Amino acid sequence: MALLACGIATVLAELLVRVFDISNVVALFLFTVVLVALRWGKLAGSVAALVGVTSFDFFFVPPVFAFRLSDAQYLFTFVLTLVIALVIGQLVARIRAEAASAVAGERRAVALAEVARDLSATSSVRQIDSVCSHRIAPLFGAAGVLLQPDAQGRMANVEGAIVSAPSVGGVMHYVPLISPTHARGVLAFRRDAAWTLREDDQRLLESCCALVAQALDRVHFTDEARDTLVRMEGERFRHTLLAAVSHDLKTPLTAIRGLAEALELGNASSPAEGRDMARAIHRQADAMHRQVSNLLDLARMQDEGTHLELDWHDAGEVIGSALAAMDVVLGHRSVYIEWPPGLPLVRMDARLFEHVIVNLLDNAAKHTPASASIWIRAHKGENHLMIDVEDDGPGLPLDVARHIPTATCTRNAPGTGLGLALCHSIVQAHGGSMDVLGGESRGVCFRVSLPIADMPELEHEAL
Amino acid sequence: MNRPRVLIVEDESDIRRFVRLSLEREGMQVFEAGNACDARIDSASRQPQLLIVDLGLPDADGKTLIREVRRWSSAPVIVLSAREHEQEKVEALEAGADDYLVKPFGVPELLARARAQLRRASMVSSGPESSVVCFGDVRVDLATHEVLRHDEQIHLTPIEFRLLAALVRGQGKVMTYRQLLLDVWGPGYADRAHYVRVYMTNLRQKLEAHPPRPRHLLTELQVGYRLAGVVRECAQSVAQNTNFSAATA
Incomplete structure (x- = not known):
């Protein structure tokens, strides 16, 4: 390149020398040296200086086309020109190198800033992995993946798959991710055999890895804090539940035991009173049975997470079943069902959903006089089936009503909390919601909304 | 006795x-x-x-x-x-x-x-089975496929009738979804309980006075269905039932 540039300079000088004096043309060679050094660096600059001065001698200084010098003055010019050319070449090359390293430094700083920005927005290991493979690895022209130790201490990627050496081509390059507290994992690069890192790239990689390790640290501690919070919530829930349950179970137990003992001792003054006491035992046992059922359901929901036995059910059929079960509890209350024909089947756990309705009816029976009426209405919304259970009893204070479905155990109304909390979590597990409508002064209406999905097509029979 | x-x-x-x-x-x-x-x-x-x-x-x-x-x-x-x-x-x-x-x-x-x-x-x-049975105000003739309610003919689709017949033959026995599916649809359908539910909903619409609170086509939740209140002495019972519902109405 330097030679080519000198050739071009010589040709140009040949043209100029016809117009200008030879001594002025020397500057053209110095300019060439500057350009070459600027473009191709120190070594090329030096070569250009030597070749330039030589060709100046050869082509322009008389005798032309010979290295012999006719004038001693020219010797001084040559030496001086050569020294100036070399010095300029070196200076220009250094400026160039510094400019280049400044650009590279800025590129790294920008890249690092972007990595830091992306990592600060992550909240899960999966997101961090995505930053590693989509942001960090391309900086080094390789494919990268985040590896963390799994339960058995083997290095696995975020999907939990064990990553081994690549089967075809390439070499794995591993960089440890070490945070101030822990070694968090390894960043693995799959690279070509010829892949090498320059020193400054190596530093950039280390900085990125430190950032990744910090991000992993942060996610780890955030998760831990959340788990602790959930555990504390769970503890508190169990505590309130236990308090509510012990109240709800001990009350009927006390009544049953007392009544039975009174009967045993013959305390009933008349056979009619004896029968009445037996009936009370029966009623209390039924109440206890419902509480125990709720508890078992609740335990089941918590144990198995939200394991539901889902199938397509006619919600009306389930309500019929719940009504049959609650016949005795509802007593003389009139129940009106407004159930338009042609409602779609809903995917639900019928047994649990029956308990939702049983609890809502039980709640209505508890809070209304024996002459009250209860309405069960269904209507289809856009993609929900709405089921309202409404009574015309005295209603609930608004603040209580508003809290009932969400509170795990209402402190204000012991005995009602468990059932309604269960309703709420069952409906939620179905992807639905339960709300209290009205209830300020008279009557309470619980609305259960269940999502409607497309049922698998039936093979329709020919009519 | x-x-x-x-x-x-x-x-x-x-x-x-x-x-x-x-x-x-x-x-x-x-x-x-x-x-x-x-x-x-x-x-x-x-x-x-x-x-x-x-x-x-x-x-x-x-x-x-x-x-x-x-x-x-x-x-x-x-x-x-x-x-x-x-x-x-x-x-x-x-x-x-x-x-x-x-x-x-x-x-x-x-x-x-x-x-x-x-x-x-x-x-x-007790003796040979009659082909006619009644429940509530419904009269079913298994031989002629005739279904009457309040002495009015009710049109049932073939599957609806087969489902009803399966329940009638069960005579009050609880029939599981599987048994009904095998009986009505055949062996390929044993795991499609929702078929039974859809057709049962239709049957109730046609045969029950108040479908959401059925008195005869009863649900055994998660298990199956049962036909309750089947009697043999039809003419009498239909008359009685009409009287009864007239009295309560």
């Missing part, structure tokens, strides 16, 4: 006691067995007309006992089961049980089921 013989197989003596007391008040003759071994001996020697069997026996599985009894007896079997095990109930029904009671159960429920099963057994054994 001789008293119906009932065998109760249950390991909890208090439960045995109240079942025995309640059934004896109804004029039945009750034998008790505390385990499957005694139950085998008693069911052979006493020839009971009804068995009430707890599924959780100390020495054997209740279902095994039912299968053994079914080999040589057609006496109805009522199963007692704990609430959690829908699948167990279904298995017991498919092993040959006719009905089930969920613990805790009440005396009226027990008596109603026991009476219904005894009546069913006597109906099956």
Whole structure:
């Protein structure tokens, strides 16, 4: 390149020398040296200086086309020109190198800033992995993946798959991710055999890895804090539940035991009173049975997470079943069902959903006089089936009503909390919601909304 | 008239006691067995007309006992089961049980089921089967496929009729989804319980006075269906039923 540039300079000088004096043309060679050094660096600059001065001698200084010098003055010019050319070449090359390293430094700083920005927005290991493979690895022209130790201490990627050496081509390059507290994992690069890192790239990689390790640290501690919070919530829930349950179970137990003992001792003054006491035992046992059922359901929901036995059910059929079960509890209350024909089947756990309705009816029976009426209405919304259970009893204070479905155990109304909390979590597990409508002064209406999905097509029979 | 013989197989003596007391008040003759071994001996020697069997026996599985009894007896079997095990109930029904009671159960429920099963057994054994049965204000002729409600013809699709016929043939026995699917649709459909539910909803719309609270086409949640209130003396009962509904209306 330097030679080519000198050739071009010589040709140009040949043209100029016809117009200008030879001594002025020397500057053209110095300019060439500057350009070459600027473009191709120190070594090329030096070569250009030597070749330039030589060709100046050869082509322009008389005798032309010979290295012999006719004038001693020219010797001084040559030496001086050569020294100036070399010095300029070196200076220009250094400026160039510094400019280049400044650009590279800025590129790294920008890249690092972007990595830091992306990592600060992550909240899960999966997101961090995505930053590693989509942001960090391309900086080094390789494919990268985040590896963390799994339960058995083997290095696995975020999907939990064990990553081994690549089967075809390439070499794995591993960089440890070490945070101030822990070694968090390894960043693995799959690279070509010829892949090498320059020193400054190596530093950039280390900085990125430190950032990744910090991000992993942060996610780890955030998760831990959340788990602790959930555990504390769970503890508190169990505590309130236990308090509510012990109240709800001990009350009927006390009544049953007392009544039975009174009967045993013959305390009933008349056979009619004896029968009445037996009936009370029966009623209390039924109440206890419902509480125990709720508890078992609740335990089941918590144990198995939200394991539901889902199938397509006619919600009306389930309500019929719940009504049959609650016949005795509802007593003389009139129940009106407004159930338009042609409602779609809903995917639900019928047994649990029956308990939702049983609890809502039980709640209505508890809070209304024996002459009250209860309405069960269904209507289809856009993609929900709405089921309202409404009574015309005295209603609930608004603040209580508003809290009932969400509170795990209402402190204000012991005995009602468990059932309604269960309703709420069952409906939620179905992807639905339960709300209290009205209830300020008279009557309470619980609305259960269940999502409607497309049922698998039936093979329709020919009519 | 001789008293119906009932065998109760249950390991909890208090439960045995109240079942025995309640059934004896109804004029039945009750034998008790505390385990499957005694139950085998008693069911052979006493020839009971009804068995009430707890599924959780100390020495054997209740279902095994039912299968053994079914080999040589057609006496109805009522199963007692704990609430959690829908699948167990279904298995017991498919092993040959006719009905089930969920613990805790009440005396009226027990008596109603026991009476219904005894009546069913006597109906099956008494003479040739008539093709006409009635429930509520509905009259079904299995031979002519004719279904009348309030003496008006009701149009049922072939599948609806086959489903109704399967329940009628069950005569009050709880039919599991599987049994109904096999009977009506065939073996390829055994896991499509929602087919039965869709058609049952249609049947109720056509045959029940108040479909959300059915009185005859009853739901046994997660288990199957049962047809209640089937009678043979049709003309009379339809008339009675019309009178009854007229009186209450």
